[in-house]
Structure formats: C-alpha cells, structure tokens
Amino acid sequence: MSDLSRRQMFLKLAAAFNGAIGVVLAIPIVSYLFSPVTRGENAGYDRWIPLGPIDQFPVGQTRLATYRNPGASPTDGETAEIPCWVRNIDGNKLQVFAINCAHLGCPVRWFPQSRLFMCPCHGGAYYEDGSRASGPPERGLFEYAFKIVDGAVHIKAGELQTPGLSSATRKLIQIEGHPCA
Ligand code: FES
Numbered sequence: 001m002s003d004l005s006r007r008q009m010f011l012k013l014a015a016a017f018n019g020a021i022g023v024v025l026a027i028p029i030v031s032y033l034f035s036p037v038t039r040g041e042n043a044g045y046d047r048w049i050p051l052g053p054i055d056q057f058p059v060g061q062t063r064l065a066t067y068r069n070p071g072a073s074p075t076d077g078e079t080a081e082i083p084c085w086v087r088n089i090d091g092n093k094l095q096v097f098a099i100n101c102a103h104l105g106c107p108v109r110w111f112p113q114s115r116l117f118m119c120p121c122h123g124g125a126y127y128e129d130g131s132r133a134s135g136p137p138e139r140g141l142f143e144y145a146f147k148i149v150d151g152a153v154h155i156k157a158g159e160l161q162t163p164g165l166s167s168a169t170r171k172l173i174q175i176e177g178h179p180c181a
Contacts, residue, residue, distance in 0.1 A: 055151070059092050062110045064086075065086050071158070084097060085105070085108075085141075095142075095143055096153070098143070100142070101121065108141065134148065
C-alpha cells in the first residue's frame with residue numbers, strides 16, 4: 001500500500017471517528033429540542049398530575065400524598081417523588097399544601113392532635129388552613145392548584161412552590177384551586 005493511499009485511509013478513518021463523536025454529542029441536544037413532541041401533550045412540567053382517589057383523603061382530615069416531579073427523568077428514581085399535604089375540607093373543597101416550610105424550605109409535619117403544621121428546623125408553625133401561626137415564616141404554606149376529575153384529585157405541580165413564585169402565579173393557583181374552577 002502506497003503512502004498516499006495509507007494517508008487517505010487514515011483521513012477517512014479520522015473523519016468517520018469525528019462523525020461518530022459528533023452524532024453521540026448531538027443526541028442529548030436533539031432529544032432536548034424534540035422532547036415536547038416525543039413525550040406527547042400530556043407531558044411537561046405544566047400539567048395536571050393525579051394524587052389519587054378522593055377517598056384516600058377523608059373529609060375533615062389532612063393526609064400526606066406524593067406525586068412524581070413532572071420535570072424528572074426516568075433516572076431520577078425515588079428522588080423525583082415529592083410529598084405534599086392534602087386537607088379535605090368538605091369533600092369538594094380541598095387545600096393541597098407544599099410540604100416545604102415558607103421560611104427556608106424544611107419539610108413541615110402535620111400534627112392532628114394540635115391541628116398544626118410544625119417545622120422541625122426553626123419552630124415555624126401553621127394552622128390547619130396553612131396560614132402562619134408562629135415562628136420565622138413570614139407567610140402561610142404554599143398551595144397547589146387542584147381539581148377533582150372522575151373522583152381523583154389532580155394538582156398543578158409544575159411550579160415548585162417557593163417564596164420566589166410571582167404574585168400573578170399565586171393568584172392563578174388560588175383561582176384554579178377553587179372548587180368551582
Ligand atoms: Fe421552617 Fe425555618 S425552615 S421555620
């Protein structure tokens with residue numbers, strides 16, 4: 001084999017190798033760009049997520065529920081399971097609270113005996129309707145928009161509830177969470 005043909009062969013091999021590397025690097029970018037199409041219309045972070053049948057949340061009680069983070073990928077495993085508190089007021093009217101304290105985000109716990117949510121980090125406390133009772137939090141618990149469809153509770157969980165959430169979004173949550181919505 002002459003020097004020229006050997007050089008041409010190495011050039012072709014190098015070009016093929018570079019092309020293969022380019023394809024591998026392009027896969028995540030292309031799948032990101034086309035994910036809204038490939039995952040279907042019932043995907044994405046801004047969609048209604050089922051929490052379970054309304055029967056799981058007895059009237060007058062507050063129960064823990066979990067949902068899967070709509071922005072999670074299959075490799076996120078159990079870390080994508082997010083808890084929230086569901087308060088069933090009268091069977092039609094609910095409140096679904098983010099589990100995170102409105103102070104610095106620690107998970108709050110519900111104490112049915114005192115009918116209070118308590119934060120283990122700095123002693124923040126909230127009444128059963130989520131309003132602030134005492135401690136460092138400057139406001140009540142954040143709430144998810146909810147609706148009841150075919151006997152199942154759904155929430156709009158795409159916007160993680162944080163103090164940075166815009167006031168316009170908070171208003172939307174309150175309106176959508178109304179039982180007449
Ligand atoms: Fe809950 Fe500070 S994080 S009181």
